[in-house]
Amino acid sequence: MQEMLSKIVLGHRIKSLRTENGYNQARIAEILNLSRSNYSQIELGYQYPTFNTLILLSQHYRKSYEWFLHGTDETKPRDYRGPYSKVLEELDVTLRHMNKSLSNLENQIQNIKKKTAEAEIAL
Secondary structure, three states, rough: OOOOOHHHHHHHHHHHHHHOOOHHHHHHHHHOOOOHHHHHHHHOOOOOHHHHHHHHHHHHHHHOHHHHHHHHOOOOOOOOHHHHHHHHHHHHHHHHHHHHHHHHHHHHHHHHHHHHHHHHHHO
């Protein structure tokens, strides 16, 4: 199971961006339309930022939402199927085979009906 994102880790990432870019807390709080004390609580890791705050931060610093949450800009696809992925893959293959078999059966039935109808006409 994926670890829950720590408020402290997220706060540290946000603070590092602010200091690297030479901003003070009051300026970023103003940009985010937050009080300075509210913004400070986020940086200190006492509270999570809202979704809207993270979006504004990502736009302002030109960092991906992924970077804030995982510390990297990698956006490789994640497999959310968990421990059942092998079973799901096997079921998918089985269903494809069944579909093909049903299609073949349907063709055979159509051919039998056609030959039966032709035989009846010939009588």
